[in-house]
Structures are given as structure tokens and as C-alpha cells.
Amino acid sequence: MKRPWRDPRERANEPPRVPAPAGPPPAGPPPAGPPPAPRARSVAEVVARVRGLLAHEFRDGVVVQGEASNVRRPRGGHLYLTLKDRRAQLRVVVFERDLIGVPAKIEDGMQVVVRGRLDAYPDSGDLQLVASWIEPVGLGEREARLARTRDVLRAEGLFDIARKRPLPRLPRSIGLVTSPTGAAIRDVLSTIDRRFPRVRVIVSPVRVTGEVAAPEIALALRVLDRAAIADVIIVARGGGSREELWAFNEEVVARAIAGCRVPVIAGVGHETDVTVADLVADVRAPTPTAAAELAVPELKAIEGALDDARARLAAALRGRVRDARRRVDAAARSYGFRATGERIRERARRLDEAERRLGHAVEIGLRSRAERIAAAAGKLDSLSPLKVLARGYSLTTSEGQVVRDATELAPGDRIETRLANGVVTSTVESVAADRPAVAAGEGEAA
Amino acid sequence: VSEPKPAKFEDELTRLEEILRRLERGDLTLDDSVAEYERGIAALRACRAALDSAERKIEELVRAQGGEVELRPFQHEAWKPEPKREERR
Numbered sequence: 001m002k003r004p005w006r007d008p009r010e011r012a013n014e015p016p017r018v019p020a021p022a023g024p025p026p027a028g029p030p031p032a033g034p035p036p037a038p039r040a041r042s043v044a045e046v047v048a049r050v051r052g053l054l055a056h057e058f059r060d061g062v063v064v065q066g067e068a069s070n071v072r073r074p075r076g077g078h079l080y081l082t083l084k085d086r087r088a089q090l091r092v093v094v095f096e097r098d099l100i101g102v103p104a105k106i107e108d109g110m111q112v113v114v115r116g117r118l119d120a121y122p123d124s125g126d127l128q129l130v131a132s133w134i135e136p137v138g139l140g141e142r143e144a145r146l147a148r149t150r151d152v153l154r155a156e157g158l159f160d161i162a163r164k165r166p167l168p169r170l171p172r173s174i175g176l177v178t179s180p181t182g183a184a185i186r187d188v189l190s191t192i193d194r195r196f197p198r199v200r201v202i203v204s205p206v207r208v209t210g211e212v213a214a215p216e217i218a219l220a221l222r223v224l225d226r227a228a229i230a231d232v233i234i235v236a237r238g239g240g241s242r243e244e245l246w247a248f249n250e251e252v253v254a255r256a257i258a259g260c261r262v263p264v265i266a267g268v269g270h271e272t273d274v275t276v277a278d279l280v281a282d283v284r285a286p287t288p289t290a291a292a293e294l295a296v297p298e299l300k301a302i303e304g305a306l307d308d309a310r311a312r313l314a315a316a317l318r319g320r321v322r323d324a325r326r327r328v329d330a331a332a333r334s335y336g337f338r339a340t341g342e343r344i345r346e347r348a349r350r351l352d353e354a355e356r357r358l359g360h361a362v363e364i365g366l367r368s369r370a371e372r373i374a375a376a377a378g379k380l381d382s383l384s385p386l387k388v389l390a391r392g393y394s395l396t397t398s399e400g401q402v403v404r405d406a407t408e409l410a411p412g413d414r415i416e417t418r419l420a421n422g423v424v425t426s427t428v429e430s431v432a433a434d435r436p437a438v439a440a441g442e443g444e445a446a
Numbered sequence: 447v448s449e450p451k452p453a454k455f456e457d458e459l460t461r462l463e464e465i466l467r468r469l470e471r472g473d474l475t476l477d478d479s480v481a482e483y484e485r486g487i488a489a490l491r492a493c494r495a496a497l498d499s500a501e502r503k504i505e506e507l508v509r510a511q512g513g514e515v516e517l518r519p520f521q522h523e524a525w526k527p528e529p530k531r532e533e534r535r
């Protein structure tokens with residue numbers, strides 16, 4: 001049999017025992033009347049005694065399960081709550097330092113498991129459980145399942161970088177799997193609206209919290225993908241506790257993401273929340289807003305890039321033409337014009353052609369953006385010599401050959417000048433060549 | 447009236463970038479340079495066309511009976527009415 005436990009400190013405070021008075025033992029039944037009043041103890045003494053008993057009885061600690069209620073954490077310090085079931089209540093305190101490893105935010109109504117020691121709080125005499133650990137019921141089991149899911153998916157290669165598909169640079173249509181209410185959809189839509197107001201968004205509304213969330217999200221992803229109406233899919237959810245984001249750790253969601261034929265962007269919770277959905281997605285965005293930013297470019301940036309591309313096209317061609325001119329000029333000087341007249345003429349003709357087109361592009365560059373776009377869209381592909389003539393240029397021929405060099409002509413030669421709306425025939429009176437160059441138009445191309 | 451689908455912006459932009467790469471190397475013949483330039487302008491035009499023809503719309507995907515998929519108009523305060531597009535010739 002267990003010896004009744006006594007705290008040695010208590011004993012020290014007790015008055016010395018007084019031996020029973022000597023004499024003959026009382027005969028017969030004890031006298032009637034109230035038993036002698038026990039010695040009165042101090043409150044501190046009793047509470048201390050209770051604390052000692054509790055410490056002894058529960059020296060291995062206790063693990064208690066119940067519903068959390070009246071959860072509060074004044075000034076973000078220690079966490080206080082009342083653990084209850086249908087028949088009883090127990091006060092619980094979790095000191096701040098012990099909250100660090102707690103895996104979820106404890107909220108009213110949650111079923112929790114608490115581990116700790118029992119104590120009586122001397123200032124109030126209340127019984128309380130000083131917890132060293134608290135977690136929602138089933139969390140351990142769920143975390144274990146999460147670890148298994150991760151292992152399985154990783155082994156299947158679903159997290160591999162090589163699997164990640166690039167995002168379209170300009171999607172025509174974006175699928176959005178999220179809650180139709182709340183911050184996430186607002187953030188995504190307003191971000192798309194601000195950056196790229198010319199896109200189609202197809203919302204597939206789902207619940208994102210609770211038991212129903214994972215199957216709903218998975219189904220929405222599959223339906224959206226099968227309908228083949230989106231170039232990219234965003235799956236998003238605003239910030240929340242680990243518990244609230246749990247659906248995005250479920251295997252069914254991960255597999256639905258992996259099964260999509262178009263790239264999927266996951267934007268779940270905040271920066272620090274990394275769910276299985278994030279790992280499987282083609283791109284992981286830290287927040288729903290970031291997901292939207294990844295999904296669409298800025299319209300201004302795209303337009304700027306196209307303007308830039310146009311300028312580079314023109315510059316590259318201009319450079320090539322200048323280069324050709326230098327070589328033709330050099331050829332004209334080295335070999336003597338007459339000897340290689342035909343070749344030079346042929347080269348010069350091609351050069352003129354290039355310059356004419358280039359001239360058009362350069363001219364376009366001077367106009368306003370809207371006009372440039374219109375020009376690029378409507379005119380650039382319909383270049384014709386007549387349009388060049390319409391701008392005031394003319395084409396001079398002599399005996400059916402295009403005249404590019406004044407020295408080819410002599411006084412008395414008949415020349416034909418082609419204008420936009422007709423031909424003028426003239427006779428050359430005099431010739432004044434600047435240099436034996438090839439053709440006019442250098443100033444225009446430069 | 448069903449308009450022909452604009453060439454994918456993606457493909458045209460890639461084409462444009464390849465043309466720029468070739469053209470900027472400067473080792474093409476003059477004729478090829480001019481041809482590349484014109485192809486570049488065509489790709490650029492296709493990009494702009496894809497941009498201009500992109501539609502702005504927000505819809506909700508609903509599953510009708512029998513597993514059919516339907517699209518319905520969707521409203522959200524964060525999605526403002528279509529801004530006036532710049533008038534383009």
C-alpha cells in the first residue's frame with residue numbers, strides 16, 4: 001500500500017505533537033456530542049498542501065482533451081483558456097515561451113489536447129492546468145498524413161522543377177479557383193484589372209475552408225481544365241491559420257493541380273505558408289495578389305516592348321543598309337564605275353528598295369503612338385513604290401534604266417521622271433555630279 | 447459572325463524575338479535583311495492584333511445538370527466596367 005504522501009515542508013510548519021494525556025483508556029462507547037474541532041489551518045497552508053498533493057498525484061503530468069473556450073491572450077503574452085466538456089471545466093494557462101512550437105492558432109470551440117501539470121494557483125486557489133503543449137485534436141495524425149502525402153508526391157516527381165511549365169506571356173483567358181467572397185478574389189481581380197484590363201477571367205467559385213474545401217477545389221480545377229477555356233489557372237486563398245489553409249495540403253488538390261493541362265499558379269495564404277498545392281503548382285506565388293501579377297503582364301510593359309522591338313527592327317535594318325552602302329561606295333571607287341556598272345546598279349537598286357521601306361519605318365517612328373500602331377497594323381505590309389512616290393519622291397529613268405548617278409547622264413539625254421500620278425519626259429540640259437556615289441536618300445536613312 | 451482567332455500572341459512574340467536576333471547579328475544579306483525586317487513587322491502587327499482583339503470579360507463557371515459546363519456573367523466590385531479604348535485607325 002502506498003504511503004500517504006506528505007510534503008516535508010508542511011511538516012516543518014506543524015506544531016509539535018502533544019502526547020495524549022496519560023490515564024486509563026475510556027470505557028464503553030465514546031461520549032455523545034460533536035467531535036472535537038480539528039485544529040484550524042491557515043489558507044496558505046491548505047493551498048500549499050493541495051499543490052503538493054497535485055504535484056505528487058500527477059507527477060508524470062496529465063494529458064487532457066476538451067473543447068477550448070474563453071480563449072484569450074492578453075497583450076500577446078500567455079494564453080489562457082477554459083477547457084470544458086459537458087460536465088466539467090478546467091482552467092488552462094500556456095506560458096508564452098511554451099507557445100512557440102504550438103502548430104496552430106487555438107480558437108474557441110476547437111477540440112484540443114493539452115499536456116501539462118496540475119496546480120492550484122495560490123492567489124485565487126483555483127485549480128489550473130499549466131500546459132506545456134496544446135494542439136487541436138487530430139493535428140498530429142493530420143501532420144503525419146501530410147508528411148506521407150509529401151513523400152508520395154515527391155517520389156512520383158510531382159514537385160520536380162522539370163515538370164513546371166512556363167506561364168503564357170499574354171493569356172487570353174484566366175481561370176480562377178477561389179472563394180467568390182473575401183480578400184483573395186478581390187486582390188486577384190483588382191490586380192488583373194490594374195495591370196492588364198484586356199483579359200477574360202473565368203471564376204470557378206469554391207469553398208476554401210473546412211472538410212468540403214479540398215474536394216471542391218479539386219473538382220473545380222478539373223472542370224475548368226477540361227473545359228479548355230483558360231490559358232492559365234490561378235488557385236488562390238487569402239491568409240489564415242494553418243488549419244484554415246489545410247485543404248491546400250490535401251492530396252486530392254495536389255493531384256488535380258498536377259493533372260491540369262495548362263499551367264497553374266498557386267497563391268495560398270501569406271509568404272510563409274507553403275502548402276502541398278504550392279509545391280505541385282507550376283508557379284508558387286506568395287500571395288493571391290502576387291499570383292495575379294504573375295498571371296498577366298502589365299499592358300504598358302507589353303506595349304513598350306513592342307515599340308522597342310519595332311525600333312530595333314528599324315535600327316538593325318538601317319545598320320545593315322549603311323553597311324551595304326559603304327561597301328557599294330567602296331566598290332564604285334575601287335573598280336571603276338563603268339566596268340562594274342551593271343552589278344553596282346543591281347546592288348544600288350536593292351539598296352534603294354531597302355531604304356524606301358526603311359524610310360517608311362523611320363517616318364512612322366516620328367508619329368504618335370496610336371498612329372504608329374495603326375500604321376504598323378494597316379500600312380507596313382502594303383508598301384508599294386506608288387506610296388513612296390505619293391510622298392513626293394520621284395523615279396528617273398533613261399532608256400528604261402533607273403538613273404541613280406548623275407554622271408550616267410549627259411546633256412541632251414532624254415529622261416523620264418515617274419511621279420505618283422504620271423510621267424514627265426525631259427531633256428537634260430546640264431549635269432553636275434557631287435561625287436561618283438550611287439543614289440540619293442542617304443540623309444533619309446541616316 | 448465568328449472572327450478568326452488571332453494568332454497566338456505567344457507564338458508571334460517568339461517569332462519577333464527570333465527575327466530580331468537574326469537581324470541584329472548583321473550577317474544576313476541585304477535582301478534577307480529586308481525580308482526579315484518585313485517578317486518582323488508582320489509579327490509585330492500580329493502581336494498588336496492579338497492585344498487589340500483580347501476581350502475583357504468576367505464570367506462564372508457553373509456546372510449544369512448532366513455535367514455540362516455553363517458560363518454565366520459574374521459581378522465583382524473589384525472588376526470595374528470596361529475602360530474606353532483608345533480610338534485606333
